[in-house]
Amino acid sequence: MVAKKNSQNSIKKTAKFMLEYFKINLQSIMEYRISFITQASFMFVNDIFWVIFWAIFFNKFPSINNWVFTDIMAMFVVITCAWGLVGTVFGNFKNTAEIIRDGQLDFYLALPKEELSHILISKLKFDAFGDLLFGIILAIIFVPFAKLPLLLVLVLVSSIIILGFAIILGSLSFYMGSSVEVANQGLMGILTLASYPFSVFSGFTRIFLLTLIPAGFITGVPVELLKLFDWKWFLLMLAFAGIVLGISLIIFKKGVKRYESGNLINARI
Amino acid sequence: MxxxxxxxxxxxxxxxxxxxxxxxxxxxxxxxxxxxxxxxxxxxxxxxxxxxxxxxxxxxxxxxxxxxxxxxxxxxxxxxxxxxxxxxxxxxxxxxxxxxxxxxxxxxxxxxxxxxxxxxxxxxxxxxxxxxxxxxxxxxxxxxxxxxxxxxxxxxxxxxxxxxxxxxxxxxxxxxxxxxxxxxxxxxxxxxxxxxxxxxxxxxxxxxxxxxxxxxxxxxxxxxxxxxxxxxxxxxxxxxxxxxxxxxxEYLKSKIISVKFENPFKSFSLSGVKILKSEEYFASFEIDLTKISVKEFIDFIIKKCSILDINISGTPIEEVITKIYQQK
Amino acid sequence: MKKYFEIAKINFLNSFAYFGEFFFHAIFILLILFIFTNMWKAVYSGKELIEGFTLSMMIWYLLMAESIVTSSPGFVKEVNTEVQNGEIAYKLNKPYNYILYHFAKSFSRRIINFTLTFILGAVLIYFLIGGFDFKIYSLFFLVLILFLAMTLDFFISMSIALLSFWLEDSNSLRWIYDKLLFTIGGMLVPLEIFPTWLAKIAGVLPFSFIAYSPAKLFVRFSFVDFFNVFAIQISYIIIFGCITWIIYKRGVRRLNVNGG
Structure with a gap:
């Protein structure tokens, strides 16, 4: 009974804490409204350029290995929504490597909240709002109404994979001294791979994209599921997301124990 | 308690x-x-x-x-x-x-x-x-x-x-x-x-x-x-x-004493005293406390010269700390 | 003139210090090449020619266009910062022309970026697809066209950068410019793939003379095209050279009035 009450209490307190962060983040949007609007709208414009490119491409070649223009648009919906969602909720997801390398983790470790979630939510990624908004608009235009619930689920699972992948790359900083470059390139790479039709890849590349660099699970599988739902692949995707997130948490938590703070000196000879 | x-x-x-x-x-x-x-x-x-x-x-x-x-x-x-x-x-x-x-x-x-x-x-x-x-x-x-x-x-x-x-x-x-x-x-x-x-x-x-x-x-x-x-x-x-x-x-083994004189200052030598600076009507000394106390020094100098002003300062704590840092 | 050569030289040597940075940049280019190779393979599947391009020409085209566009060093940001924090005032007092200084500096780094990217990409493509029928005699003319393309790119970028005197963040404009190069500049796909009306518009705008034209001459050289491209590139360079100069003069005057 007491335990139940305690856990209820702590959920309430965590919610309060998240709410306060949300408030302070909103205030920082107000404070930086110009750069918020610029960054968000630039991302929006960026996405428009890509739609134009694909429109040109599919105008010339109506189908690439069974993917048509609407499939590409669905792919775009999934990647912009998932990437945008991760960015709006966990604005620091691309910066964990840097935070660990520069010893900024000290700040979070000295406070009584769970450090990983605290790091992730403590910053807003302005351009992510542009991505998310674009994705939502594109979804309304190109995804049939009946498929929107499924889309929502797929976007959520996709976000988990992105988040887990980002945490893994960032946490490598605990082990390598700095994984900033690896994390930047890795995230850039997976974003790029997830922004092209999965159907063009075959054989070894396909396996690679469904395991080590899971760009296939981020957009490829969701698009196929939207085309033709298949329980086997859906469950596989869910399981994969769970595994990636689990591994990422283990790597991070083990890493904290090895954390060397800002004192690590990389002596050059 | x-x-x-x-x-x-x-x-x-x-x-x-x-x-x-x-x-x-x-x-x-x-x-x-x-x-x-x-x-x-x-x-x-x-x-x-x-x-x-x-x-x-x-x-x-x-x-x-x-x-x-x-x-x-x-x-x-x-x-x-x-x-x-x-x-x-x-x-x-x-x-x-x-x-x-x-x-x-x-x-x-x-x-x-x-x-x-x-x-x-x-x-x-x-x-x-x-x-x-x-x-x-x-x-x-x-x-x-x-x-x-x-x-x-x-x-x-x-x-x-x-x-x-x-x-x-x-x-x-x-x-x-x-x-x-x-x-x-x-x-x-x-x-x-x-x-x-x-x-x-x-x-x-x-x-x-x-x-x-x-x-x-x-x-x-x-x-x-x-x-x-x-x-x-x-x-x-x-x-x-x-x-x-x-x-x-523990670390303060010396003091700096600056003195202003009425008459022109004439140099002297005394065990444990080092003249850091001397001008016509002014001089500053570093005295080694293990060899001579402040009182002994002042008694000595009052007898010798006519004094207008005197200022005693210790080694600043900064120097003490620097000394400690430099010890291996 | 000699001092600009020296500026270029020292930056050329200095660039080797950024080898790690370059390494990651190169990986990204290779990734794009890899993706597009897969995509084009799927599109071609069985077809010999599309709009006069064979599969391997299409990939080599992409490599050339991509190497040109992505080799540009990020001096817009640098200029933007220099203007914003007033550091430019010190640079104006130096005994060299500010614009030529940046030209020399960025060009030397660009040549390294371009060469290394191209070589790495070429190795990858050679293994993925193989070579194509390159006309050795066109090399000299190509180098000339490449030089002009990069010069044109420099002046457009520089005029954007110098808008920092009025705009807080000219870097975002340069970002749009990049996107234009990617799309209607023909970096990702040649203009032949565009719908005719769009290809016509893109074909007269300056962007395609930076990416599309040099890359196309690289895979399919003809003297008629060469002279055409050459003449238009020169004209655009003169136009944007003048624009750059005017913006620069006005900006500096504004700086003197406002005291930075």
Whole structure:
């Protein structure tokens, strides 16, 4: 009974804490409204350029290995929504490597909240709002109404994979001294791979994209599921997301124990 | 009544592995496959205890192991070996519990949101520390009053002066009534008046709330004004742990005495006295206290010359500390 | 003239210090090449020619266009910062022309970026697809066209950068410019793939003379095309050279009035 009450209490307190962060983040949007609007709208414009490119491409070649223009648009919906969602909720997801390398983790470790979630939510990624908004608009235009619930689920699972992948790359900083470059390139790479039709890849590349660099699970599988739902692949995707997130948490938590703070000196000879 | 120990450190050690990397791209590749690793002892068998309500200066040159020690004490770093108990907790095992008991101010790492008013950060901290709403309000009112920051609360932090900012930083770290306060360079970059004000507040706080303070600073004025006890660490080891005053006695082996004369000064020689500077009506001497006392010297000089003014100064504590740093 | 050569030389040597940075940049280019190779393979599947391009020409085209566009060093940001924090005032007092200084500096780094990217990409493509029928005699003319393309790119970028005197963040404009190069500049796909009306518009705008034209001459050289491209590139360079100069003069005057 007491335990139940305690856990209820702590959920309430965590919610309060998240709410306060949300408030302070909103205030920082107000404070930086110009750069918020610029960054968000630039991302929006960026996405428009890509739609134009694909429109040109599919105008010339109506189908690439069974993917048509609407499939590409669905792919775009999934990647912009998932990437945008991760960015709006966990604005620091691309910066964990840097935070660990520069010893900024000290700040979070000295406070009584769970450090990983605290790091992730403590910053807003302005351009992510542009991505998310674009994705939502594109979804309304190109995804049939009946498929929107499924889309929502797929976007959520996709976000988990992105988040887990980002945490893994960032946490490598605990082990390598700095994984900033690896994390930047890795995230850039997976974003790029997830922004092209999965159907063009075959054989070894396909396996690679469904395991080590899971760009296939981020957009490829969701698009196929939207085309033709298949329980086997859906469950596989869910399981994969769970595994990636689990591994990422283990790597991070083990890493904290090895954390060397800002004192690590990389002596050059 | 004997105060209890709030900080207990026993035989603490921390070794870092350092990867040596040759310069350039090839060097990076090489170190990837065959890393050249050496170990250094950042903290080497350190032990000390601190009682509740003490203000202790914890100082040492850069790279002495000072901040490593503090990070272990707060649970940020895991030690290689040794025992630590802070407010009854083992920091690296019960970091979260401990964090409710510790407040920290880092002069060079502000925790306030730069573009937002301080009150927003305070509110956020109240949620991070899960403070009761009413309790938090009264605590905030109290701190706002003694720190005199009422007018500053609604101004974005970036527009506050450094001194005002530091006051707000300290308030932010005190909201949750910590038992232990870590102050790292709390007066860095401030002007003299602001420095004095901050010191005054720290002293008052220590008196009123019995909060234990561990202070690191490069400003010896901070140390002399605030601390009774000083722990000096160098090369990962404690090289001095005692009262600030006895530090003076132990290391102060000489005094500087400057004298203004009525008549032109004529040079003399006396065992234990070195003439540092001599002009027509003025001279300054360094006297070696192991050979001659101040009284003996003054008796001597009064007999010899007619004196207008005399000024006696000790070696500044800064030099004492420098001397200690230089010892191997 | 000699001092600009020296500026170029020292930056050329200095660039080797950024080898790690370049390495990661190169990985990204290779990734794009890899993706597009897969995509084009799927599109071609069985077809010999699309709009006069064979599969391998299409990939080599992409490599050339991509190497040109992505080799541009980020001096817009640098200029933007220099203007914003007033550092430019010190640079104006130096005994060299500010614009030529940046030209020399960025060009030297660009040549390295371009060469290394191209070589790495060429190795990858050679293994993925194989070579194509390259006309050795066109090499000299190509180098000339490449030089002009990069010069044109420099002046457009520079005029954007110098808008920092009025705009807080000209870097975002340069970002749009990049996107234009990617799309209607023909970096990702040649203009032949575009719908006719769009290809016509893109074909007269300056962007295609930076990416599309040099890359097309690389895979399918003809003297008629060469002279055409050459003449238009020169005209655009003169136009944007003048624009750059005017913006620069006005900006500096504004700086003197406002005292930075």
């Amino acid at each position: 004997k105060e209890r120990d709030v900080i207990e450190v026993n035989h603490l050690n921390k070794t870092f592995k350092i990867k040596h990397k040759a310069a350039g791209f090839l060097g990076s590749v090489k170190s990837l496959f065959k890393p050249n690793i050496t170990e250094i002892k950042a903290v080497d068998n350190i032990s000390f205890n601190i009682k509740q309500g003490e203000i202790v200066a914890f100082i040492g040159p850069n790279g002495a192991g000072k901040s490593t020690t503090i990070k272990i004490l707060t649970g940020i770093l895991f030690p290689t070996s040794g025992q630590v108990k802070i407010a009854g907790f083992v920091p690296w095992e019960e970091r979260t519990k401990l964090s409710y008991k510790i407040g920290s101010v880092f002069g060079q790492k502000p925790q306030l949101w730069y573009h937002l008013p301080a009150i927003d950060t305070f509110n956020l901290f109240s949620k991070i520390y899960e403070l009761d709403e009413r309790e938090y309000k009264s605590r905030l009112n109290y701190l706002v009053k003694i720190f005199e920051i009422n007018d500053l609360l609604d101004i974005p932090v970036r527009r506050l002066s450094l001194g005002q900012r530091m006051k707000c930083e300290i308030v932010a770290s005190l909201l949750h009534r910590p038992e232990i306060l870590l102050l790292d360079e709390p007066t860095i970059g401030l002007d003299i008046i602001a420095k004095q004000k901050i010191r005054e507040l720290i002293r008052e706080l220590n008196k009123k709330e019995k909060v234990t303070i561990l202070l690191t600073s490069h400003d010896t004025q901070d140390i002399e004004n605030l601390c009774k006890r000083i722990i000096i660490i160098n090369h990962g080891r404690i090289v001095y742990d005692g009262e600030v005053e006895s530090l003076n006695k």
